[in-house]
Amino acid sequence: MAPQSLRPWLLALLLGTPALAFKRPANSSWNKPGPLSSYQLTGPSSRAADDKCPPCFNCQLPAFACGQYGDCNPYDGQCKCPPGWGGIDCLIPQCDSLADGEQRRLREDGQSCECKEGWGGINCNVCETNQACAAFPLAGMPEGDDDINPEDMLCHKNGETVFNNHQICNVTNRKIIDQVGSDRAVQVTFSCDKPNEECSFQFWVAEVESFYCALDHCSSSTTPQYDTNVTTYACDNMKCSCIANRFICGEDGSVNIDDFLKEEIRGPAKFTCKSGVCRFEEPAMNELISDIFGDPYITLDCGGGECLHYSQVPGYQQPPKPDNTKWLALSAAGAGLLVIATSAILWYAGRASGGEFGQIRLPDDEQARLMNDHVPATLHFSNLSYTLGSRVLLDNISGTIKPGQVCAIMGASGAGKSTFLDILARKAKRGQVSGVTYVNGREVRNEEFKAVTGFVDQEDTLMSTLTVYETVLYSALLRLPRDMSLEAKKFRTLETLNELGILGIKDSRIGASGQRSISGGEKRRVSIACELVTSPSILFLDEPTSGLDAYNAHNVVESLVSLAKDYNRTVIFTIHQPRSNIVALFDQLILLASGKLVYSGEFSKCHAYFAQIGEPCPPGFNIADFLIDMTVQAGMDGHNSTEDSPTLQPATPIDDVTNLRDEERGLGRSVPLSVRSGSSPSPDHEETELQTRPNSIASASGKYIKRKTSQLLEAVSLSSSKKAVNAPISPKLAALVEAYAESSIARQIREEAEALRRANGDAGQATTELPDVAVETRLLRGRKRARYGTQFRILSGRAFKNLYRDPALLMAHYISSIALALICGLFFHNITNDISGFQNRLGLFFFTLALFGFSCLSSLGLFANERILFIRERANGYYSTFTYFSSKVLFDILPLRVVPPIMFGGIVYGLVGLVPTVVSFWKFMLILVLFNLTTAMVVLFLSIAIASTSVAGLAGTLVMLFNLMFTGLLINRDSVPAAFRWLHTVSFFHAAFEALAVNELRYLHLTETKYGVELDVPAAVILSTFGLHAQSFWWPNTALLGIFFAVLTAASFLTLQFFVKEKR
Known part of the structure; x- marks a missing residue:
């Protein structure tokens, strides 16, 4: 402090009036008062100041003292300041660097020090780089020793004091920072002189020192730990003193803790650091911090340094590995328990979702409400065509199916049944689809259409680890209305299984290929049950009887007819060569041949229609077999060979295993060989063969082989040509297609289509009285599907079952x-x-x-x-x-x-x-x-x-x-x-x-x-x-x-x- 700033304090001291201070009250009855509560604040005396000039500074006089507890020279009364301090009373920080010794500049009032490169801290005492220590006088070495290479000097920053260590710390106590203000930095400087067993402590606010302390009988120790070191400075004694008119020392008439520091702070004190995180502890100071700010001690974030020769750096002491066997064992055990707990939770989730189902108690009328809560849907389609590349695979297919009706799509293999069903069900196709589809007389979007339809694919895709009951139940849980009770969904599942004749295997697992499982026909019925359980308004099925024996095939179709008749559903399926008792169940028939429409209308009228056009079904003959044979032979008619063409086999109905999806891969429709002629060899020819065969076996064998080779080459050539272009259909098939197109049945369908087109108009607003599927779907089903959380729970249970069952x-x-x-x-x-x-x-x-x-x-x-x-x-x-x-x-x-x-x-x-x-x-x-x-x-x-x-x-x-x-x-x-x-x-x-x-x-x-x-x-x-x-x-x-x-x-x-x- 400058001499001018000491005058008010010195004048008050000479007049006998103490500066603003804490004074212990005389009437205190406390046994052990707190650090601040035992003092009362008193103001300066009203005695007038003496105009007499104060005496010169002399630290030997009681009125003067050396700041930082510097040494007082007994001969001239001047102070010998510690490093980093100057001025007559050692209260002014020095700048430049610690290496400059006594040549350092004093800091100007209200300014911060500008330290030389490599030095830092409030008073530039802390080294930061090794280069900064190059000119530093080496401690522990004889003075004037010029043999030291500057490059061998290091800035030792590990916290442990070798000779003289200086540290600068930021106070991190939150309450102290809040009290002072975030714009004013609260800091501490701490330095130790190890040979003299002395340390010093200074408290700063905004780089202005408030009070300082001296500690003696100090010792330092470093405890090496496995990951870092802990450095501790322990001092037996401690004394502190305020700087007048500074923060908490009487600044602007504020609190003055000078008496508290002088009377209460005695020690012992301890300064502990670990990886730069430090704390300063002293009993009375800890009590002060605790009472005012709620912290147990002063917490600090420190950094320090000491200039040393590399040979003076303490050697590293390898710390022993800590024995954490107990904690590691507990951690490993905790990991094991975590695994067990997770497995238990997952197991429980899997059981909870699938469930052990007990007796089902169905609420009254809930099942009837489910079956009636749907949109009756009339499906009308007009001029549906499908083109894949340059090939026309379906051509102008039209028809109408009403609620309560069962429609069968028939035709030989390769006729286009499955492709047509896909297009009718609005499945995504690779080719170009044209035509129009109406539901209840209105065009509907795909999302609305799929909301009221179900589709059973030709191939079964089931999860092998689930049981039959679980497979169908999951479909019900995910797709039936959310406000339908669980009991009703279970009942509906069991009812569906019973309708399809698979209730007896409900607890059997589906099984995978090569494993013991249910039969192929049973898997087929499970696939149907997954769609049938939702009771859709329109149900599409691709070959539902595939893989089933005659009895179970009839049961499946009968259950579909029951669904349509009893609950007013629309059912459409493809079928291949059904038995006569199955055919009798059909309401509507769509007959295809090579992608052309041969018949579309009521099944009961097809006998009369084909008899009318000259293709009557023979008495006692299965009408389904007759229709397929007729279309196959009609398609082959244009490729018949000459009358004397040799044959490999007699003319019989052909069952080509190539369907239209093979055509989509470029195989075309069924390619008749010349040997598949509809005409049989003549009796004369047969007789000639029988007569000549015994005498010319070798010749006949050679002709037979040549004949087969010629026929195969003809078939390969014909098949290759049909991959690039659309071959014209045979005249007989063309006649069948034209006959239907000119019939009254087709005319009625066209008139219905035209009426629907006019009713919808340009704006698409239909005037039909049938219910609007889009509106009804949103009202009845759109908001009733399972929520996302329910879907996740059900799918999680299914996934976990699949995991732990395999x-x-x-x-x-x-x-x-x-x-x-x-x-x-x-x-x-x-x-x-x-x-x-x-x-x-x-x-x-x-x-x-x-x-x-x-x-x-x-x-x-x-x-x-x-x-x-x-x-x-x-x-x-x-x-x-x-x-x-x-x-x-x-x-x-x-x-x-x-x-x-x-x-x-x-x-x-x-x-x-x-x-x-x-x-x-x-x-x-x-x-x-x-x-x-x-x-x-x-x-x-x-x-x-x-x-x-x-x-x-x-x-x-x-x-x-x-x-x-x-x-x-x-x-x-x-x-x-x-x-x-x-x-x-x-x-x-x-x-x-x-x-x-x-x-x-x-x-x-x-x-x-x-x-x-x-x-x-x-x-x-x-x-x-x-x-x-x-x-x-x-x-x-x-x-x-x-x-x-x-x-x-x-x-x-x-x-x-x-x-x-x-x-x-």
């Missing part, structure tokens, strides 16, 4: 994780802290990542096996893509990708002897789980994006190998050209490997003895040599793994949503 993959992962963890524990047991131990650690991490990376390729089959099932169920409105994907990730990916690394890590960590701290253990677990999840999502993305499992497997292997190359162990990052170093960044193997290495080796010191010399090397140095960064655990590595997982999850979902679609 436990081979699950058990393989768990057993291999345990076995390989034990093997790693055997070979890497009690790993050492030397160079070979460093190598073994990196090898263990590399092997672990390779193990889990390639084991994740097993995820390829998780979606690939259900691709067709997902496509068809989503197309039929079972659920949304999001709920399916979420349940798939949660109940398939997590049990296989979270549990195994936890099992592996819990075993291998303790056996190998990795860093024995609980925090490091859970970091290790975190990285393993994140890596496994990321890798699983890579594989899942590939399995979704690539339909071929073999191609996806190859792509997955290449991705793993490519990422493995850039792990960080095989190729040093620093040796990779700068333009390609981003490959390390995008490698999830590298992120996990570097994170594991940093977690294990960051604070490890390696000790290696070679040729009798013990080398002590920080593992972080070797990490940097490998191109790994010791500060990169959380960022970027752990963060990158999380980002990779999130991005790949989103990419998998978007691919599933927008690119995995049904194309027929």
Whole structure:
């Protein structure tokens, strides 16, 4: 403080009036008053100031004192200030640098010091760089020793004091900062003189010193720990003094704690630091901080330095490994309990969703309400055509099916039945569809149309691990109205099973190919039940009797007729060669031949119609067989050979196994060989053959072979030509098509279509009195499908059942994780802290990542096996893509990708002897789980994006190998050209490997003895040599793994949503 600033204080002192201070009240009755409550604030005396000039500064006089408890010269009464302080009373900070000694400049009032390069702190006492210490007078060495190389000087920042250490700290107590104000920095400077066992402490606000303390009989100690050191300064005695008119020392008439500091602060005091986080403790000061601010002590964030010769730097003392066996055992046990708890939760969820179903109590009239809560739908289609490339596969198909009617689509193989049904059901097709479809006289959008329709595909796609009952029940739970009770849905499921004759096998599993399971016909009926259970307004079925015997085929069709008649549904299906008792159940018939419409109308009128056009059905002949034979022979008529053409077989009805979907691949319709002539060989020809055969066997055999070869060449040539162009139909078939087009039946359908077209008008507003499907669907069904949460719960239960009922993959992962963890524990047991131990650690991490990376390729089959099932169920409105994907990730990916690394890590960590701290253990677990999840999502993305499992497997292997190359162990990052170093960044193997290495080796010191010399090397140095960064655990590595997982999850979902679609 300048002499001028001392005058008011000195004048008050001379007049006997103390400055603003705390004074203990005389009438206090407290036994042990608090630090502030035992003092009362008094103001300056009213005595007039003496105009006499004060005496000169003399620290020998009681009125004067040396700040910072500097030494007072007994001869001249001047102060000898400690380093960093100047002025007559040692209260003015010095600037420049500590190396400048007594040549330092005093700080100007109201200004901050500008320190020389490499120095910092309020009074420039703290070294920051080694270069700053080049000119520093070396402590502990004889003065004038010029043999010291400046490059050998170091700024020792490890916190431990060797000779004289200076630290600058920021106070971090929140309440103190709030009280002072965030715009005024609250700081502390702390320095120690180890040879003299003395320390000093200064408290600053906005770089203005408030009070200072001196500590003596001090000792310092450093406690090496496994990850960092703890430095402690302990002093027996402590004394403090305020600087008048400073913060909390009487500034502007405010609180003055000078008496408190002088009378209460005695010591002992302790200053403790760990990794720059420090705290200062003294009993009375702790009580003051606690009473006023609520903290137990002053908390600090410190940085310091001391200039030393490199030979004076204390040697590193290898800390013993802490014995955390108990905590590691508890952590491993906790990981095991986590696995068990997760498995129990998943098991319970699986049982809760499928359920053990007891007695069903159906509420009154609920079943009838379900069956009547629908939209009766009349389906009218006009001039439906389908073109694939240059080939016309369907040509102008028209017809009408009303509620309560069953419509059969018939025709020979390759006639276009399945393709027409797909178009009628509005399935996505690869070709061009034209024509118009009306529902109740109105054109409706696809979403509205599919809301009231059901579709049973020709091929069964069922989940092999579920029972028959569960399969149908899941369809009911997902698709029936949400306000329908669970009991009613169960009852409807059982009723449907009973209608189809499969109630007796309801508890049998579907089974997979090559395994013991239900029969093919039973699987067919289960597929039908999944659609029939929802009682749709319009039900489409592709070959519902395929694979069934005659009795069960009749039962299936009869149940469809019952659904149509009793509940006013519209049922449309394709069928191939039905029995006569099945044919008798038809209401409507659509007969196709080579994509042309031969008949569309009421089945009861077809006998009379075909008799009228000259194609009567013979008495006692199955009308269905007759119609198919007629259309086949009509299609072959144009390709009959000459009368004397040789034949391979007599003319019989042809059952060509090639359907129209083969035509879509370019095979065309059935190609008749010349040998398939409708005419039989003449009797004369047969007699001639019989007469000449005994005498010319060899000749006849040669002619027979030549004849077959010629016929096959003719067929191949004809088939090849039909791939490029549309061959004209035979005259007989053309006559059948033309006859129907000119019939009164077709004319009536055309008139209905024209009336509907006029009724809809240009604006599409129909005037029909039939209910509007779009409106009724929204009212009755649109808001009643299962909610997303219900979908997720049901799909999760189904996914988990599928997982634990086929436990081979699950058990393989768990057993291999345990076995390989034990093997790693055997070979890497009690790993050492030397160079070979460093190598073994990196090898263990590399092997672990390779193990889990390639084991994740097993995820390829998780979606690939259900691709067709997902496509068809989503197309039929079972659920949304999001709920399916979420349940798939949660109940398939997590049990296989979270549990195994936890099992592996819990075993291998303790056996190998990795860093024995609980925090490091859970970091290790975190990285393993994140890596496994990321890798699983890579594989899942590939399995979704690539339909071929073999191609996806190859792509997955290449991705793993490519990422493995850039792990960080095989190729040093620093040796990779700068333009390609981003490959390390995008490698999830590298992120996990570097994170594991940093977690294990960051604070490890390696000790290696070679040729009798013990080398002590920080593992972080070797990490940097490998191109790994010791500060990169959380960022970027752990963060990158999380980002990779999130991005790949989103990419998998978007691919599933927008690119995995049904194309027929």
